[in-house]
Amino acid sequence: MLVVKLGGGAGIDHAALVADVAALVARGERVILVHGTSHQANELGERLGHPPRFVQSPSGHTSRYTDRQTLDIFMMAAAGLVNTTLVEALQAAGVDALGLTGLDGRLLVGQRKASIRVVEGGKPRVLRDDWTGTIERVNAALLQSLLAAGYVPVVAPLALSHAGEGLNVDGDRAAGAIAVALAADVLVLLTNVPGLLHAFPDERSLVPRIARDALDAWLPVAQGRMKKKLLGAGEALAGGVRRVVLADARRDAPLAAALAGNGTVIE
């Protein structure tokens, strides 16, 4: 079994991945797709007059501040546009895709962070009305029954809080949590870089292989979103996933290339 996260950054096209997934599914492989939404959510927010606001945590992670209006925009972009058009493209390619958010059937349940600590202008602040969270529980039975019936689940990065609230969650870590819950063999994180770069943004500085034990040592090298990908990879490996591949979504047959070892292979 294979869990694939398709990045939501600018310049990532669905078409190449869709053809790849169709070929794998035709050979009998069971695949679960998780998709990002950041570029489309940013664009929709701009068009609706509620542009995205990115904040930095004291530990240096960047994330999207998600007030309720941003969550609604995120729902429209993630569950509405990206998920539905990805399911549409897969169906047109003969794949019986089925889209879900983490709210559906309590697929992804977690803890809401109603307030977050951020650093702005060098000063610590607390922001309230935040609708993000971290995943604590995956409804593996739901995914397994859909896979057994021949469907390809396509998951949008939204989760449900314990109180039944929608939450914006990190797509890479959602994919990691799903891979662990399903005891997947491989987790592939496709993004708009070739993998971990030790001299970002120089794409020739790709790190082709990382031993599992050495992952923490690479964390300071990772820039921006790549930090969360390494964290997600570490969580997946700790949870029993055999191999994580960080690979390039911007090429032909991106999934086949990643499975052949192109990118950063962590195991």
Added chain:
Amino acid sequence: MLVVKLGGGAGIDHAALVADVAALVARGERVILVHGTSHQANELGERLGHPPRFVQSPSGHTSRYTDRQTLDIFMMAAAGLVNTTLVEALQAAGVDALGLTGLDGRLLVGQRKASIRVVEGGKPRVLRDDWTGTIERVNAALLQSLLAAGYVPVVAPLALSHAGEGLNVDGDRAAGAIAVALAADVLVLLTNVPGLLHAFPDERSLVPRIARDALDAWLPVAQGRMKKKLLGAGEALAGGVRRVVLADARRDAPLAAALAGNGTVIE
């Protein structure tokens, strides 16, 4: 088994229905919800600078002309906002809801009408690039397996064409098709009027009961969207559904009231 369509018109609130559904589900009733989206899709289209365009067919039916941009807006409003927030409200009320569009798992498959005949300014015209269609096949097995596993399916009015394209479909007729496919006992169509009015918009002119055989005779009385509701009701009854109730969504306990016979009961 009960299929409920919640109208997508202005002034329809989810909260009352959600409480009603929670009470029914707690008593062991199996429920499938279908929701409309028209008001939210109109509003989003206005905000995005692509306002809705309504057209009239030669036979007098009004429908939304759906070019690709409108379909994307419809996906964002239907699958993104309405479906996800309805699932969220149901989950918060303890109902294990699971949202789907008709594209998911080929739930609703139909024929695309790529061009439509309309009457504009008294003259017939053909409009191309239309992304609407009529439902021909329902994946009843998918709904049945979800119901058997304890989920409450919440369906957005989008379907899949035979070529794998997304389609905007009529929610009332989608609910009717689902009710037939599942051999539901009752189909309830909740909207922002008390039922069929013989002197629209006078709400005191409610028609409380229509015999199945007399349905066609009432068609000329129906105004606007009510015409499609009567057509959907007729299709459902012809397909084996025992009773259809057209009832008011704008009150407390709208579903309980409809099941108690408030509204227009057709059987």
